[in-house]
Amino acid sequence: MTLVRPARFFDFIPFQRGWEPIRVAAIASAILLVAAGLSLTGYSAQIERSERAEQAQAQARILAASVSGELAFDDVRGARDYLNALLANPAVEGAAVYDSSGRLFAQGARPGQTVPARGLSRRNLFEGSHLIIVTPVTQAGVAMGSVYLRTAIEPAGRRLARYAGVALLAAFAALVIFVLAAAHGALSRANHALEDRAEDLAAANLALTREMEERAKAEEALRQGQKMEALGKLTGGVAHDFNNLLMVASGGLELLDRTENPERRRKLKDGIREAVDRGARLTRQLLAFSRRSPLHAEVVDLGTRLDGIRVLLDRSLREDISVRIVRPTGLWPVEIDPGEFDVALLNIAVNARDAMPKGGEIKISARNMPAVDKDDLVGDFVELSITDQGEGMAPDVAAQVFEPFFTTKAVGQGTGLGLSQVYGFVRASGGQASVESRLGEGTTLTLLFPRAARAAPRAPATAPRAAAPLPEGKDRRILLVDDDDSVASAVEAMLEELGYQVVRAADAGEALTTLDQDQGFDIVLSDMVMPGEMGGIDLAREIARRHQGLPVVLSTGYSDAAAIAVRERVRLLTKPYRLDSLAAELDAAVAEGELKRSATA
Amino acid sequence: MFRGVDTGRVGKSAWATAAVTVAVLCLASSALAEPSLEYAVKAAYLYKLAAFVDWPPSSFEGPSSPLHICIIGDDPFKTTLDQAVAGVSIAGRPVQVARHDAAQPNMGCQIAYVAGSPAQSRADALRVLKGEAVLTVTDQGRDPGAEQGIVSFVLKDNRVRFEIDQREAIDDHLALSGKLLSLALEVRR
Numbered sequence: 001m002t003l004v005r006p007a008r009f010f011d012f013i014p015f016q017r018g019w020e021p022i023r024v025a026a027i028a029s030a031i032l033l034v035a036a037g038l039s040l041t042g043y044s045a046q047i048e049r050s051e052r053a054e055q056a057q058a059q060a061r062i063l064a065a066s067v068s069g070e071l072a073f074d075d076v077r078g079a080r081d082y083l084n085a086l087l088a089n090p091a092v093e094g095a096a097v098y099d100s101s102g103r104l105f106a107q108g109a110r111p112g113q114t115v116p117a118r119g120l121s122r123r124n125l126f127e128g129s130h131l132i133i134v135t136p137v138t139q140a141g142v143a144m145g146s147v148y149l150r151t152a153i154e155p156a157g158r159r160l161a162r163y164a165g166v167a168l169l170a171a172f173a174a175l176v177i178f179v180l181a182a183a184h185g186a187l188s189r190a191n192h193a194l195e196d197r198a199e200d201l202a203a204a205n206l207a208l209t210r211e212m213e214e215r216a217k218a219e220e221a222l223r224q225g226q227k228m229e230a231l232g233k234l235t236g237g238v239a240h241d242f243n244n245l246l247m248v249a250s251g252g253l254e255l256l257d258r259t260e261n262p263e264r265r266r267k268l269k270d271g272i273r274e275a276v277d278r279g280a281r282l283t284r285q286l287l288a289f290s291r292r293s294p295l296h297a298e299v300v301d302l303g304t305r306l307d308g309i310r311v312l313l314d315r316s317l318r319e320d321i322s323v324r325i326v327r328p329t330g331l332w333p334v335e336i337d338p339g340e341f342d343v344a345l346l347n348i349a350v351n352a353r354d355a356m357p358k359g360g361e362i363k364i365s366a367r368n369m370p371a372v373d374k375d376d377l378v379g380d381f382v383e384l385s386i387t388d389q390g391e392g393m394a395p396d397v398a399a400q401v402f403e404p405f406f407t408t409k410a411v412g413q414g415t416g417l418g419l420s421q422v423y424g425f426v427r428a429s430g431g432q433a434s435v436e437s438r439l440g441e442g443t444t445l446t447l448l449f450p451r452a453a454r455a456a457p458r459a460p461a462t463a464p465r466a467a468a469p470l471p472e473g474k475d476r477r478i479l480l481v482d483d484d485d486s487v488a489s490a491v492e493a494m495l496e497e498l499g500y501q502v503v504r505a506a507d508a509g510e511a512l513t514t515l516d517q518d519q520g521f522d523i524v525l526s527d528m529v530m531p532g533e534m535g536g537i538d539l540a541r542e543i544a545r546r547h548q549g550l551p552v553v554l555s556t557g558y559s560d561a562a563a564i565a566v567r568e569r570v571r572l573l574t575k576p577y578r579l580d581s582l583a584a585e586l587d588a589a590v591a592e593g594e595l596k597r598s599a600t601a
Numbered sequence: 602m603f604r605g606v607d608t609g610r611v612g613k614s615a616w617a618t619a620a621v622t623v624a625v626l627c628l629a630s631s632a633l634a635e636p637s638l639e640y641a642v643k644a645a646y647l648y649k650l651a652a653f654v655d656w657p658p659s660s661f662e663g664p665s666s667p668l669h670i671c672i673i674g675d676d677p678f679k680t681t682l683d684q685a686v687a688g689v690s691i692a693g694r695p696v697q698v699a700r701h702d703a704a705q706p707n708m709g710c711q712i713a714y715v716a717g718s719p720a721q722s723r724a725d726a727l728r729v730l731k732g733e734a735v736l737t738v739t740d741q742g743r744d745p746g747a748e749q750g751i752v753s754f755v756l757k758d759n760r761v762r763f764e765i766d767q768r769e770a771i772d773d774h775l776a777l778s779g780k781l782l783s784l785a786l787e788v789r790r
Contacts, residue, residue, distance in 0.1 A: 066780075068652070068780060069653065069778070069780030069781060069783065069784045070784065072646070072649040072652065072653070073646055073649065073762075073763070073784050074642070074760065074761070075784055078783075078784065139649075139652035139653065139780075140651065140652035140653070140691050140692040141652075141690065141691060141692050141693055142649065142651075142652045142689065142690075142691050144649075144652075
């Protein structure tokens with residue numbers, strides 16, 4: 001199943017390369033050690049042997065010299081004393097004295113040992129591990145006889161001990177070799193196992209990668225399907241809402257033509273305006289969900305804001321739904337986009353309303369939350385919680401409420417974007433949104449907003465729009481650049497209403513040509529996204545280069561372009577805009593241009 | 602004066618001496634079977650003694666001049682001594698046996714077995730040799746209690762042993778080997 005490729009494996013594992021020489025060296029040194037031990041033992045045994053032989057010869061000579069008298073004068077007892085003294089040496093196995101005629105004169109031997117019955121001729125003779133020495137006894141040149149001495153070269157016990165030492169050494173060396181071999185074997189086996197495992201792992205990895213690719217494809221397909229489904233839902237929802245708005249607007253316009261009653265005309269106009277506002281809100285909601293709309297953050301007082309929105313809520317909800325706002329005094333200011341805040345609150349309220357088909361109370365309460373340290377939220381926060389008495393949600397539903405396009409409502413009744421707008425808005429404001437719900441016990445949505453460093457400005461009393469005094473155009477000349485004729489004519493009408501003299505250009509090139517020929521313009525208002533090589537941003541740059549000090553205001557409904565404008569420090573009006581904001585923006589731009597001109601002058 | 606003392610001593614213990622001598626001889630004869638065997642041993646001892654004795658160099662004419670063993674008085678060895686020393690040389694000196702009836706000064710003997718004879722008593726012979734570098738040897742068994750020279754053979758436990766008078770040896774300028782002294786039954790110092 002597995003191919004063994006040691007060479008490749010050794011290349012793969014770095015320390016394997018160093019191991020082989022070490023192993024060889026270890027075994028070689030172990031063998032050398034044994035060899036050295038053996039040769040040393042042999043050498044020392046050789047030395048020992050010759051030393052023993054010399055010692056035995058010396059002993060024989062001493063014996064011979066000692067017993068000459070005894071031999072000469074037949075003192076067997078004296079000779080025996082000498083022999084016995086000699087036998088005190090454990091190496092001596094037997095000794096004997098023979099007279100000159102070779103007769104045994106005296107003998108001494110260990111148990112089980114014998115000496116020759118007749119004297120031998122002079123010699124040194126090794127018999128195995130025994131040494132036999134025969135030395136003549138002479139006195140003053142007279143041969144008295146001979147002595148016989150047999151010694152063990154080495155006592156058996158000591159020899160055994162020596163051999164045991166060598167054996168031990170050899171055993172140790174063998175053990176070392178064995179252990180090394182075993183270790184090497186184990187290592188090889190482990191390496192093979194590791195290799196097998198690595199291959200298995202690689203195979204598993206490959207399989208996993210394939211699986212992941214397939215899964216990614218499947219997920220992609222699923223996502224595509226979901227996107228299509230979401231798009232279908234969104235389209236349905238948005239189309240439905242827009243149709244309703246358009247119905248109101250077109251119906252209102254038609255009726256406007258048919259009536260002269262000022263009161264009725266006012267109501268119809270209000271209805272149309274309401275429908276248009278809702279349309280704008282709807283698109284803003286979509287953009288907020290996609291987080292492409294730039295937030296116009298302001299420092300606001302939530303309490304004041306809640307009071308303001310109460311009217312809106314009362315109008316949006318049914319009669320059987322009451323709203324209770326609990327707000328303590330001394331709430332910290334927060335920095336949020338007030339418009340988005342209104343939309344978020346409206347979205348939540350509408351959801352709460354829909355959750356309470358039989359009516360009930362929506363409680364909105366706010367409080368300060370000092371020194372929060374939860375997840376990525378650190379610092380002071382203001383908590384806003386909205387609680388309904390509705391049906392509540394199962395946990396799996398609650399977990400999805402912030403997901404875009406998630407809705408429990410029938411097609412056409414909701415876009416599924418409401419709470420996702422809430423989530424996007426709160427996150428973009430540096431806070432957090434959470435939901436708590438139980439089936440049959442209602443739902444509580446909790447929003448946390450970071451405390452603003454600055455205090456909220458005292459809000460001017462919101463005057464009715466119609467009563468707002470419009471700033472006057474003062475016969476200023478304005479160059480309007482827009483490629484869309486209908487938009488251009490609508491804006492032109494608005495500008496004329498504000499007292500501006502309007503000259504229109506269809507694109508950036510035409511606008512530049514007009515400006516070059518006519519220096520009498522006070523301000524330029526241009527669409528940002530236009531066909532042709534030059535867009536609104538490029539036009540603004542070019543104007544800044546050619547006609548320094550001429551103020552330019554760009555307008556767009558497209559949020560990406562808006563972001564670029566903000567980066568380029570160009571004044572921006574986001575579509576759709578109202579007359580009053582148009583007037584204010586233009587006024588501010590002109591004032592700024594005059595300030596710049598006077599500064600450079 | 603010496604003679605008087607000697608004779609007096611002999612006279613006092615004549616019976617005792619006679620009894621001892623008879624007993625010893627009986628013992629020796631029973632142990633060694635024959636007197637000739639006893640003297641064969643003594644003959645061997647006689648020349649072997651030479652191996653354990655150092656004479657002053659002036660005792661010899663030259664380094665290889667023979668060593669003389671003299672028998673002074675009655676010869677108890679007969680031919681055994683001659684047989685024993687045949688072909689023997691001690692420290693490179695051939696051994697020669699000479700027999701004399703009486704001792705005389707400067708006889709050229711290195712070893713003198715003094716047996717005594719009717720012509721010259723053992724004591725007289727020993728007295729003649731006194732002061733000379735001669736190893737005097739006597740047979741105690743033959744004349745116990747008398748002057749005994751430097752080495753005197755005795756029989757003990759059926760064996761021929763000897764006693765040594767080292768003082769006399771020193772007087773005679775002879776160096777006796779320690780081995781010889783250790784083998785002696787008794788050493789007079």
